[in-house]
Amino acid sequence: MSGAGTRGRVDGDRGRIGMWLFMSTEALLFGGLFLLYAVYRWRFPAPFHEASLELSRTLGALNTVVLITSSLAVALAVRELREGRAALARRYLWAMIAFGCCFLAIKAYEWGEKIGRGLYPGAAALAARGPGQTLYFGLYFTMTGLHALHVIVGMSVIGWVLALMAGGRVDAERPIKLENAGLFWHLVDIVWIFLFPLFYLIT
């Protein structure tokens, strides 16, 4: 009968169940936006086709690779922490933060390029292209913007977990905070896995 050990495990289970519940609400949040996208693509097929050609497939694919690799780094960090190799786990987490910054830098470049050409909601150049393309870029900025916000939050939470690991409050016996932060980061990865084909690949 190891009271403390059992309690720790049960709390870990509770924390994980809570995390999956929260991620369910996130799925519904993005699901609503996916629905909006599907309906407007059906209503404005030609403008959506024209507008989607403005995005760079190369940069979209590059960001997909960056985000998938950052997910791998987090998965490996969780594995190393559970095995008791906290120092190696922290190195993987720093790698993940570097990949996250890389993703945001590419995203910022893409946004900057679109904004530079007046392809943002409210711009006269975009309004001149008609309501369909205005909707496309409105959805593009809303959905990739909400996703980028999640990237920033995910990186911040991992940064906080790194601080807790440095203080010895997250370790092989108490990995739940890193595990949940990791789950959130993988969810952010999954959202991008759908955003990439919707905006960059389907034309």
Add this chain to the structure above:
Amino acid sequence: MGELSFHGYIAVWASLLALTAITVTAASLDLGAAAIAIVLAVAAAKSSLVLLYFMHLREEKRVIIKVLVPLVIALLAVFIGLTYTDVLYRGGG
């Protein structure tokens, strides 16, 4: 079914990259409406890999989580699918 080894994680990562290459290639071949089905199927496959291996659903012991995830996916399918078909068959009225 225990947790993956280091090489197991690398294999999942390599599969995700291979699927990304497949989806980009499929989208650049002029396949018309079939391209939409292919890229969405690949996205579903990639998400399944992330959920099962990176998010550890494969080793999940808690029944509530094992039930919750398919439930949320079904819920999304119903509300996106039904609302979309509703818009589709309303005929501009």
